[in-house]
Amino acid sequence: MAGGRFVAELIARKGQDTFDIVVFGDEPYGNYNRILLSSVLAGSHEPKDILLNPIEWYQENGLTVHAGVRVEGIDRSRKLVLAAGAIQKHYDRLVLATGSRPFVPPIEGLTTASGGFLGGIFVFRTLEDALQILKHAANARKVVVIGAGLLGLEAARGLLNRNLELHVVELMPYPMAVQLDPAAGGVLRSELERMGIQFHLGRSITAVTGNGWIEGVQLSSGEVESCDMLVISAGIRPNIDIAKQAGLAVERAIVVGDDLACINDPSVHAIGECAQHRGQTYGLVAPGLEQAKVLADRLSRANPQAVYTGSNTSTTLKVMGVDLTVLGKKEPTEDDEQVLTYAAPGRGVHKKIILRDGRLTGAILLGDSGPVPHLLRAFHKNERLSENPAELLFTQRPSRPANDATQLDAFFSPFPEEEAPLKEVMAIIRPERWLKTKLKAESLGITAFTHHRVAGRGRQRGLQFLARRGATSGTGFRFLPKRMVSWIVAESQVETLVQAIMESNWTGQIGDGKIFVLPLDGMAKICSDDPGIETVETAENAFANA
Numbered sequence: 001m002a003g004g005r006f007v008a009e010l011i012a013r014k015g016q017d018t019f020d021i022v023v024f025g026d027e028p029y030g031n032y033n034r035i036l037l038s039s040v041l042a043g044s045h046e047p048k049d050i051l052l053n054p055i056e057w058y059q060e061n062g063l064t065v066h067a068g069v070r071v072e073g074i075d076r077s078r079k080l081v082l083a084a085g086a087i088q089k090h091y092d093r094l095v096l097a098t099g100s101r102p103f104v105p106p107i108e109g110l111t112t113a114s115g116g117f118l119g120g121i122f123v124f125r126t127l128e129d130a131l132q133i134l135k136h137a138a139n140a141r142k143v144v145v146i147g148a149g150l151l152g153l154e155a156a157r158g159l160l161n162r163n164l165e166l167h168v169v170e171l172m173p174y175p176m177a178v179q180l181d182p183a184a185g186g187v188l189r190s191e192l193e194r195m196g197i198q199f200h201l202g203r204s205i206t207a208v209t210g211n212g213w214i215e216g217v218q219l220s221s222g223e224v225e226s227c228d229m230l231v232i233s234a235g236i237r238p239n240i241d242i243a244k245q246a247g248l249a250v251e252r253a254i255v256v257g258d259d260l261a262c263i264n265d266p267s268v269h270a271i272g273e274c275a276q277h278r279g280q281t282y283g284l285v286a287p288g289l290e291q292a293k294v295l296a297d298r299l300s301r302a303n304p305q306a307v308y309t310g311s312n313t314s315t316t317l318k319v320m321g322v323d324l325t326v327l328g329k330k331e332p333t334e335d336d337e338q339v340l341t342y343a344a345p346g347r348g349v350h351k352k353i354i355l356r357d358g359r360l361t362g363a364i365l366l367g368d369s370g371p372v373p374h375l376l377r378a379f380h381k382n383e384r385l386s387e388n389p390a391e392l393l394f395t396q397r398p399s400r401p402a403n404d405a406t407q408l409d410a411f412f413s414p415f416p417e418e419e420a421p422l423k424e425v426m427a428i429i430r431p432e433r434w435l436k437t438k439l440k441a442e443s444l445g446i447t448a449f450t451h452h453r454v455a456g457r458g459r460q461r462g463l464q465f466l467a468r469r470g471a472t473s474g475t476g477f478r479f480l481p482k483r484m485v486s487w488i489v490a491e492s493q494v495e496t497l498v499q500a501i502m503e504s505n506w507t508g509q510i511g512d513g514k515i516f517v518l519p520l521d522g523m524a525k526i527c528s529d530d531p532g533i534e535t536v537e538t539a540e541n542a543f544a545n546a
């Protein structure tokens with residue numbers, strides 16, 4: 001993804017006028033949105049929906065693409081890339097964006113004599129992996145997933161949608177132990193168990209049984225769990241072999257400076273998960289995209305002085321039915337940090353924020369997405385939070401008039417994107433339809449939204465917004481949980497978006513959801529480079545601030 005974004009950023013800066021751009025990728029597709037592979041497993045996306053830049057896009061922009069061609073070596077003395085099929089290409093600048101591969105723990109019986117996995121065993125990294133998992137899942141009954149990290153849980157939840165019995169084996173005592181504290185991990189576990197996932201925590205898998213095809217797994221506790229499918233999601237390792245062989249400086253990953261050049265070869269660069277910057281490697285997409293932009297600025301000479309100084313990371317679990325966002329660290333590490341927590345485990349809620357000098361250094365927001373946009377913005381902009389800190393945990397964004405741009409979604413680094421006239425498309429939907437709706441809109445490239453919980457009165461009729469959770473009717477009406485979502489889009493996108501909302505929410509009942517299209521006259525949309533982050537302002541202000 002970092003490589004694909006880099007090329008797109010370079011083209012946007014007319015980089016093809018300076019360079020002949022040649023792209024190698026050992027997957028046979030163009031650039032696709034890897035983070036949506038979980039949605040492909042869950043069935044909310046088709047593979048075609050997740051393509052970002054198909055091969056034709058590269059060709060239309062005059063690039064040479066070697067899709068499905070693996071680079072096997074680099075000859076730095078002759079500045080040559082050596083690829084499969086005896087392809088050799090000279091380079092002036094080489095950008096390595098080779099990502100990571102799944103880590104496979106040592107487990108007895110995992111492989112056959114020929115070195116491949118036993119039938120029914122998979123890793124989960126590529127579109128091909130997802131397609132193979134789905135093919136096998138169609139005839140499977142019971143799946144074991146190794147790893148209760150972000151990916152393992154997303155894979156498990158996706159496969160639950162395919163009516164399989166789901167077991168997750170995890171060495172740590174609770175899920176997502178890297179991102180969550182034990183209390184939040186406990187709440188997450190209960191929520192996922194309620195959905196049907198069975199956990200085997202504090203255990204590992206020591207052996208796989210089966211003859212040609214998997215039949216079961218042996219746990220470190222001695223138990224044997226029968227299964228006909230195993231998905232390994234036990235972490236990742238950066239793809240650094242070719243860099244190492246070429247003599248580039250490599251530690252955990254390829255070591256680069258703030259200029260994103262290798263520290264021992266200024267003509268070779270590394271971005272994304274294969275790069276190590278200031279001692280840090282990232283396993284998330286956002287840092288790679290930020291690096292791509294900086295490198296494109298430098299190489300195109302749009303801003304030759306641009307530097308990358310590191311990323312603040314945030315993570316959202318994309319599991320249907322669970323709202324979980326984690327920002328920064330999960331525990332305080334300094335004496336002067338302040339920690340505020342609110343927990344309602346019975347309702348699946350656990351919220352915690354860590355502040356230092358009025359600024360957010362960490363947050364866990366589980367079971368209530370209300371405060372997320374505000375905190376996300378404050379975190380990424382390193383804003384000082386002036387409110388009473390306790391109130392930050394309960395910020396509920398009120399419904400806003402269409403022309404009030406004060407409630408902004410997330411942070412942005414402003415640059416104007418001319419899309420006027422704009423419209424606000426607002427939909428009232430059932431909570432269980434939210435993820436599907438969101439993903440469907442994202443597949444259309446419409447990523448930014450605001451949403452909050454509301455309640456509908458009666459059976460989909462006479463919708464009433466409620467200011468406070470738990471309000472009762474006192475009139476005999478039923479209050480139904482709902483979400484109010486709004487997207488700001490160009491007028492030309494309205495019809496497609498409305499169609500997508502209707503498709504994602506159709507339950508056979510007329511009037512199940514309400515969709516409003518509101519004018520945003522005189523407003524301009526401002527996007528950051530991060531997908532999903534944008535805001536609206538009066539056109540005048542937008543250009544003044546840009």
Ligand SMILES: Cc1cc2nc3c(=O)[nH]c(=O)nc-3n(C[C@H](O)[C@H](O)[C@H](O)COP(=O)(O)OP(=O)(O)OC[C@H]3O[C@@H](n4cnc5c(N)ncnc54)[C@H](O)[C@@H]3O)c2cc1C
Binds near residue numbers: 003036100284
């Ligand atoms: C199912 C899933 C869900 C995820 N969800 C999230 C999420 O919600 N949020 C988030 O931030 N991150 C998420 N991630 C992680 C995110 O996808 C990665 O951080 C991101 O893709 C890293 O980008 P990259 O360009 O460094 O590597 P990649 O996207 O892996 O791209 C590297 C490419 O280089 C190719 N390559 C490697 N070696 C060679 C070679 N020698 N020759 C030619 N080509 C080569 C690889 O085949 C691959 O296509 C998820 C990952 C997965 C698998």
